[in-house]
């Protein structure tokens with residue numbers, strides 16, 4: 001482990017077993033993340049990105065190796081690691097304000113007064129531009145607004161590490177761009193340590209300090225890590241013409257589509273047709 005690491009994943013292996021079938025998903029995952037760093041995890045579908053995130057969150061226990069956050073080993077979920085999923089996980093019967101208050105009350109009941117907690121909820125909702133919809137129910141707001149509330153709820157817990165599992169994956173392109181900009185602005189202010197899963201190469205380059213590229217499973221591991229040395233704040237329009245941005249983009253695309261090209265297994269029909277073609 002590197003002494004500067006705030007979050008350290010060392011020697012993580014993960015195998016799922018069902019009956020006699022054993023599925024080795026991750027092998028030798030080592031990653032040190034500095035405090036305040038924004039890391040993206042990218043890789044083909046099914047390679048094990050969510051499994052890595054769930055191990056860091058403490059929702060899954062690694063078969064070997066472990067995770068240390070700020071000097072403490074991760075053994076279970078905790079408020080020091082807040083998760084935001086692609087599909088918001090707001091409680092439908094609570095308003096926007098109550099959804100965030102639930103997490104804030106749980107985290108700060110012993111350390112903040114009721115008035116302080118209420119102010120803190122409002123502050124975080126205002127930070128994601130949701131101060132105008134405090135009393136609406138999740139069913140009464142858009143998908144992008146729900147994600148904002150999910151992000152406010154996670155930030156309000158003041159986690160040591162923010163874990164984002166495709167947080168913008170279900171949004172339309174415009175809302176997605178807007179929310180990415182907002183997350184960049186907030187991260188610029190708060191300097192959160194973030195680990196984000198994404199399938200979107202532009203999103204990874206725009207938001208990250210480093211992009212961790214995973215090999216294909218089974219037994220996936222870290223294939224390469226790309227440092228994104230673009231100064232902040234970053235402007236998506238200016239960067240679209242920037243040669244460095246396009247170089248980074250190309251590096252990730254080439255990793256995914258050349259070095260780690262996903263070969264889908266042939267269906268039975270396709271196999272039969274291929275063998276007929278070969279014997280013809």
Ligand SMILES: Nc1ncnc2c1ncn2[C@@H]1O[C@H](COP(=O)(O)OP(=O)(O)OP(=O)(O)O)[C@@H](O)[C@H]1O
Pocket residue numbers: 016017023025043044045046047048049050051052217
């Ligand atoms: N709880 C579980 N039990 C058994 N197998 C699991 C479990 N969770 C994940 N897997 C398997 O582990 C592998 C990796 O899954 P994971 O969801 O981590 O991949 P991913 O890279 O996040 O995929 P995607 O990009 O499609 O979300 C898959 O083969 C999946 O079926």
